Amino acid sequence: MKTNSTISQEQLEAIERYINGTMSQEELKAFKTQLENDSEFKTQVEDIRILLSGIEEQSLKAQLDEFHNDIIKQPSQEDSPKVRYLQFRKLVAAAAIIIALGSFWFYNQNSTDRLYSKYFVPDPGLPTTMSHSSNFEFYDAMVNYKQGDYKIAIEKWEVLKEKTPSNDTLNYFLGVAYLANKSETNAIPFLEKSIQDKDFPLANDAYYYLGLAYLKEGNIKKAKENFQKSNIENSNILLSKLND
Numbered sequence: 001m002k003t004n005s006t007i008s009q010e011q012l013e014a015i016e017r018y019i020n021g022t023m024s025q026e027e028l029k030a031f032k033t034q035l036e037n038d039s040e041f042k043t044q045v046e047d048i049r050i051l052l053s054g055i056e057e058q059s060l061k062a063q064l065d066e067f068h069n070d071i072i073k074q075p076s077q078e079d080s081p082k083v084r085y086l087q088f089r090k091l092v093a094a095a096a097i098i099i100a101l102g103s104f105w106f107y108n109q110n111s112t113d114r115l116y117s118k119y120f121v122p123d124p125g126l127p128t129t130m131s132h133s134s135n136f137e138f139y140d141a142m143v144n145y146k147q148g149d150y151k152i153a154i155e156k157w158e159v160l161k162e163k164t165p166s167n168d169t170l171n172y173f174l175g176v177a178y179l180a181n182k183s184e185t186n187a188i189p190f191l192e193k194s195i196q197d198k199d200f201p202l203a204n205d206a207y208y209y210l211g212l213a214y215l216k217e218g219n220i221k222k223a224k225e226n227f228q229k230s231n232i233e234n235s236n237i238l239l240s241k242l243n244d
Contacts, residue, residue, distance in 0.1 A: 015048050039182065040113060115241060116216045119234050122150075122180040123173070123205060138170065145173065150181040168193070168200045176209055184216040208232045215242075 017023045018031050035042045125146040128139045141156035154177050161170060175190035191210040195203055211226035215238070224242055227235040 012048070015045055018045070019049050112215050112218055112220070115238065116212055119238060120179065120212050120216075123176045123209070125173070142173070145177055148180075150177045153177050154181060166193075166196075168195075168197050169202070172200075172202050172206050175206070175213070179209060179213055179216075184213040187213045188217075204230045204232055208235050211235065211238065 014023075014027070014031065018028070023031060035045065122145075125142055126139075128142050128146065137156065137160050141153045141160070144150075144156065145153035154174065157170060157174050157177065161167075161174065164170060171190045172194035175187045175194060178184070178187035178190065188210065191206050191213060194200060194206045195210070197203075200206065207226045207230035211223045211230065214220075214222035214226060220242060224239060227239045227242075
C-alpha cells in the first residue's frame with residue numbers, strides 16, 4: 001500500500017515544545033484540549049515522545065561508552081579522527097533505524113485513518129415504528145442512534161442484548177453504534193456475531209463495517225477479507241486502494 005502522508009514541520013515542532021515543556025500557556029491550553037478531544041492525535045504525540053526518548057537514550061549511551069573508554073585507555077590509545085567518525089556513524093545509524101521504524105508505523109497509521117474517515121458513514125438506521133410493544137426498547141434506542149446519541153443508544157441496546165444475545169440485527173447496530181462512537185475494539189465482536197447467520201439481510205453492510213473496523217485498527221489483512229465478502233460499492237473501492 002502506498003503511504004504518502006507526512007507530518008508537517010510545524011506539527012513536529014509543536015509536539016517537541018510540548019514534550020520539552022517550552023510551550024506558552026496559551027499554546028499549551030489549546031494543545032491539551034486537542035489531546036483530550038482527539039484520541040488519534042494523543043496516540044501520535046505519545047509515539048513521537050517514545051521515538052525521541054529512544055534517540056536520546058541511544059545518544060546518552062554512546063556518550064557514556066565514549067567517556068568510559070576515555071578513562072580506561074592509555075594516552076597512547078587516543079581515538080583517531082577515523083575511529084571517532086565511525087563511532088558517530090554508528091550513533092546516527094541507530095537513530096535512523098528508530099526513526100524509520102516509527103515513521104513507517106506513523107505513515108501507515110495515518111493512511112488507514114484517512115481512508116477510514118473518508119469512507120465511514122454510520123448506517124442510517126431503521127424506521128422508528130414503535131407499534132409493537134415488544135420492540136419498543138429496540139426502537140427507543142434507535143431514535144437516540146439516529147439523533148447521533150450513540151452512547152445512549154449503546155447503553156439501551158446493551159441492556160436489551162442481555163435478553164436477546166443472538167439477535168443479529170441488535171448485534172449489527174450495536175457494532176455500528178460503537179464504530180460511530182469511535183470504539184472499533186468494542187464494535188468488532190458485535191459485527192462478527194451479526195454475520196453468524198449467513199442469511200442475515202444486512203450481511204453485506206455488516207461485512208463492510210467490519211472491514212472498516214479492522215481498517216481503523218490497522219489490521220489490513222482482516223479488513224480486506226471482510227471487504228471481499230461485501231458487495232457494497234465502497235468495499236471494492238477500498239480494496240483497490242489497499243492493494244495499490
